[in-house]
Amino acid sequence: MRHTTPRPRCAPRPHRALRPGALLLALALLGSLVACGSSEEEGAPVLKWYARDEAGGVFGAAISDCNEAAEGRYTIELVPLPANADEQREQLVRRLAAEDGDIDLMNMDVPWTAEFANAGWIEEWPEDRAAAVTEGRIETTVETATYDDALYGAPLNTNAQLLWYRDDLVDEVPATWDQMVDQAEALAEEGEPHIIWTQGQRYEGLVVWFVSLLASAGGSVLDESGEEVSLETEPTREALEVMRRYSRSVAAPSALATAQEDQGRQGWETGEAAFMTNYGFVWPSANQLAPDIAADMGWAQYPGVVEGEPSRVVIGGFNIGIGAYGAHQDLAFDAASCLVGEDNQIRNATDAGLLPVSEALYSDPALTEAEAAVEGEPIERDGEPVLAFPYAETIKAALDTAVLRPQTPYYNDVSLAIISILHPTADIDPDDDVERLRDAISRALDGEGLL
Missing domain, CATH: 3.40.190.10 (Periplasmic binding protein-like II)
Structure with missing residues (x-):
């Protein structure tokens, strides 16, 4: 340094x-x-x-x-x-x-x-x-x-997102997005709750989704220098295919194109969903507002893209x-x-639910045994206190392998370029959009993306 x-x-x-x-x-x-x-x-x-x-x-x-x-x-x-x-x-x-x-x-x-x-x-x-x-x-x-x-x-x-799922509906936790969509479609055929909530709005959450999928597929937006576009063809195509398949499936909520984190939380608490990718704030909220749903709420690593390969999720x-x-x-x-x-x-x-940055705190009883509360009032379910961070070990593992969004002085323009190409996600064309992303991000890095 x-x-x-x-x-x-x-x-x-x-x-x-x-x-x-x-x-x-x-x-x-x-x-x-x-x-x-x-x-x-x-x-x-x-x-x-x-x-x-x-x-x-x-x-x-x-x-x-x-x-x-x-x-x-x-x-x-x-x-x-x-x-x-x-x-x-x-x-x-x-x-x-x-x-x-x-x-x-x-x-x-x-x-x-x-x-x-x-x-x-x-x-x-x-x-x-x-x-x-x-x-x-x-x-x-x-x-x-x-x-x-x-x-x-x-x-x-x-912070980082996890996969949240209904363990009364899910027999095997999906490791990839394709596996998750397969399970959701099977649940739909059985007339069971089957929606997968994620962030599809035209905002930063869409960038987080894309970059997480791209990294899980083995790709990156920029090269190691941070000055040139990478977007290797095969990983980028795989990420885009996952986004399009899900967005066009019965698993996607009708409001996907305007969905942010809180819309996902609200949809989850109605009982219509089987899966959700979201941050930890959904845990105390569900336990307070939808305890019956929370009783069957499980968590796991963010889904990957390539079967047999570990997933990576964007760090916040x-x-x-x-x-x-x-x-x-x-x-x-x-x-x-x-x-x-x-x-x-x-x-x-x-x-306040703001996760620590120190390694040791994820095994500290002050965190792992802390009880959940909303506005200072402890949350109970079935007469027992609800722990605030029962998922501490899982989120720590996600943070250890998390991916950063592109580290460039022109990140705001790069983010806008990604959003402009990928929204709405149901219209993604994996063949054309690889090149469209490269062109838009290159122009952003050259200063041509400024409004």
């Missing part, structure tokens, strides 16, 4: 390849946003942490603990971002492009690392500080915070980045190290 020489605070940064759209945005906003320096109260510097205010007040509790541990050296203050990740990115990009010094720390969705680092909007973690936020962490979570062999974020939480989560224009970056590194500490990781998981 390279080490950068500290520069004077608020000195101009060397410009990387900034696209015309970003440059115009910066010029337009420079006059309206703070250009340098964080807010300060009398006494300790105030470090602004831009993040979604998560459920359960977990970030507020972490701030309180870290402020106390700082012993007057700094005070962290939460600046709430919208719930929607796209809107979060938009707010951060507007401010960072205008060199706003109000952002000391920020929560970054894992695909943003390359974009923010390449633009010079976040600070590289010095080697002597990086160990505090990477040692003992799941390797793939550290990879999400890394760009050009340097660390640009502190892993805060992580957030990392904490240090703003490049803040006046107290040394203190911000300290604050981020505290905020991602293991005590806070456990609280984030048990109170």
Whole structure:
């Protein structure tokens, strides 16, 4: 990992390849946003942490603990971002492009690392500080915070999808999507619940689905350099064939083209489904709202594409980045190290469902024996408490082999290119769409995909 020489605070940064759209945005906003320096109260510097205010007040509790541990050296203050990740990115990009010094720390969705680092909007973690936020962490979570062999974020939480299924309907857990569709079609013929819920809406969830299938088939969107399109023909065709077959089958819900994660949760809780690919939030929800369904709810690894080959699923989560224009970056590194500490990781998981990034916590009783609750109220089924993370071992295995979305400064354009070609998934043409994807993503990497 390279080490950068500290520069004077608020000195101009060397410009990387900034696209015309970003440059115009910066010029337009420079006059309206703070250009340098964080807010300060009398006494300790105030470090602004831009993040979604998560459920359960977990970030507020972490701030309180870290402020106390700082012993007057700094005070962290939460600046709430919208719930929607796209809107979060938009707010951060507007401010960072205008060199706003109000952002000391920020929560970054894992695909943003390359974009923010390449633009010079976040600070590289010095080697002597990086160990505090990477040692003992799941390797793939550290990879999400890394760009050009340097660390640009502190892993805060992580996530990945699992296969959820009805064990009263399913005799053998399917290992591939084709096996799952076969079973769903057989259940439909018997008049049993048979729907498979996944994310088919024109949004980021569709990218997650495609990249997971592509990686499971042995392919990738970009080559190892991250600068050229890969999309090997056979793996890409296999992934697209899986998407089309499922989307045209009786297993697909009629609302697939507009389905996001929460629509899948709701459909699952009606009892119409036999399978669902989704995140762990569906577990406490089903136990609270549909306990009869939850009683027969099983979980397994995300389905693969090639029989006999292991599956891979896209990793999610957030990392904490240090703003490049803040006046107290040394203190911000300290604050981020505290905020991602293991005590806070456990609280984030048990109170808000945000999975830990530390390896050891997946076998810690504080996680594995934690009881599920909604808004602080414990969930019971048949008079017994429901565990919050009975699937901890399964999700840890998924995270260990998870795949990252394309690591490129132009990820937003690449994502839009994938969505534009693949939606709606029932219209996918595996023969033509391999080349169409290559062309669209190549144009995105060349800057031709900007609106």
